Amino acid sequence: MTLTLPSYPQPDERGRFGRFGGRYVPETLIPALDNLEAAYREAKIDPGFLSELERLLRDFVGRPSGLYLAARLTEHAGGAKIYLKREDQNYTGAHKINNCLAQALLAVRMGKRRVIAETGAGQHGVASATAAALLGLDCVVYMGEEDMRRQELNVFRMRLLGAEVIPVTSGTGTLKDATNEAIRDWVTNVRDTFYILGSVVGPHPYPAMVRDFQSVIGEETKWQLKALEGREVPDVIIACVGGGSNAIGIFAPYAYLPDGQRPRLIGTEAAGEGVETGKHAASVAGGRIGVLHGAMMYLLHDHEGQITPPHSISAGLDYPGIGPEHCLYSETGVAEYVPVTDAQAMEGLQLLTRLEGIIPALESAHAIYHAVQLAPTLSPEQIIVVNLSGRGDKDVAEVMRLQAKAEDTPGNAERQEVLA
């Protein structure tokens, strides 16, 4: 057994990352969260649990995922070397599976036979449905109606895997509303249901637990980079941020290094049509502190506390908040968060596809775009690692639709050019 789960200095014993995080949920759930926290604390150091998780990550998911030098992308950008951490190589197509398998194993350990999940892009739903099928659990996935339309293929995959997909029509019909609905289900069925939460959001212990399960990404990066470049620490790490789980997975193993030894950590937020237009999902750039889904974090809401609808081309980033640990990183300068627009993400997708033969998820394309912008400002000895959180198969139909729409829209020359 070699797998260990990390122990980071944050959060505090109350589940706070500085002032962020916590547990703002109906009282009904507090005992369940206490139980989950205790079960996780035990599982985390149980050799049986760890070796089973390690076996699944290796033999089922296909870990380690590659750390790949994107030579043509590097040449195109000019400047720092760009490496891709290939979470898109994971079985089911994204980083989400790392966390889902671990939580599903925990569910089994806690004697729960029913799991529920929320999903935006469908990747977390597919990963939950997959883990449930593998372990023989009943699975219900909540998904916003708008996202079901955007991610038809993933809806079909979940159903094929035996999960029940419940359309959510309230609010904006996207990830935030699916999360509300999953929490309502959990409040109702808390005694026999395990909630597999898909990102580093929600009430304590989820942000810490999901981070620990995803930090395999950064831990692998360390030894892989050491083998390839003779050093564990790159100069820059870039990852897209919706709730923030793929980003925290690659950031956290580096984030607690002392000042001066830490790489630059950059999260790309979905700027949609531009932060200034109000149609975006950039919670750091465009939000203020608030509480949603059980945690205090940067949040898109109006001056009286009503959550304002986020917008992103990519369903997986279309969330009005950002995980509490990212909020702390942002406040303390450990990481930077930069907005990347829909059109820029499309450009990132186009570039990686044409230059490397890799079709990235629209989410990951946000990170690719920024890497290409940043690389020329650095020297060829410097290294950027981009977390390629997922592959773009799920987005192909939506990209096709957007492309057709762009061609139909007269005067939309700029976008047409990007897509051409």
Place this chain on the structure above:
Amino acid sequence: MTAVESRGVARIRAAFEKARSEGRAAFIPFMTAGYPSTAEFPALADELLARADLLEVGLPYSDPLGDGPTIQQASEQALAGGTSTRGTIELVRVLRTRHDKPIVIMTYVNPIYAVGPREFMRLAQEAGVDGLILPDLPPDQDIEIADLAAEYGLAVTFLIAPTSTPERIRLVAQACTGFVYAVSVTGVTGAREGTALSEVPAMLALARQHTDVPIAVGFGVKDAQTAHEVAALADGVVVGSAFINAVREGRDVPTLTNTLADGCVR
């Protein structure tokens, strides 16, 4: 611990006391502020207040994760009709000009933080709000809100649930200053088929060991019979979704109010 601190607490206690002396559990109807519209809400609230011992006004919120579809939709409609956080407080101010029964606001915490906890309490106090019910704020999460509420003379109510451990029940019961809100079922708000009250007596007995503030039971009370069953166990009976359903279906609210109020007689 200033004199103002006890205002909301005293008024709420007196309302429970009056009901008890009349052989009733306190009748606590709930209505979403600004529902079905800002124009119609005050008259609707008047109809409820005609028989209420205490009125619970729901602050409409975009993401009410402790609520079922009925209250959720009422919130959406109220928000679409322009009811805001400050607007909710204004609606209570209007009711206060013609009623002196206690009125409490049920709100998720985000609107409180967004307005600013101190500003929120100040506005609420000025408008004549007597207390707050905080469905997504376990009392050990944030003591600032409870402290500020006390400073502004508002009572606070937190929730206990059938899943609460004895330690949690003690913690919550001791933190409540107005009344304790006991959730009858593991679930969200909403009138449901046959509310099972099997877990309520044990929960109430535990809570009563730790506090002498009144305990109201809510979630799922929908008719005279369920109200009567709850009234036999608790100091107060909260009815929410049933009223919203009645408004939506165009049924007569005064009739339902009378039926439910009568159901609270022991």
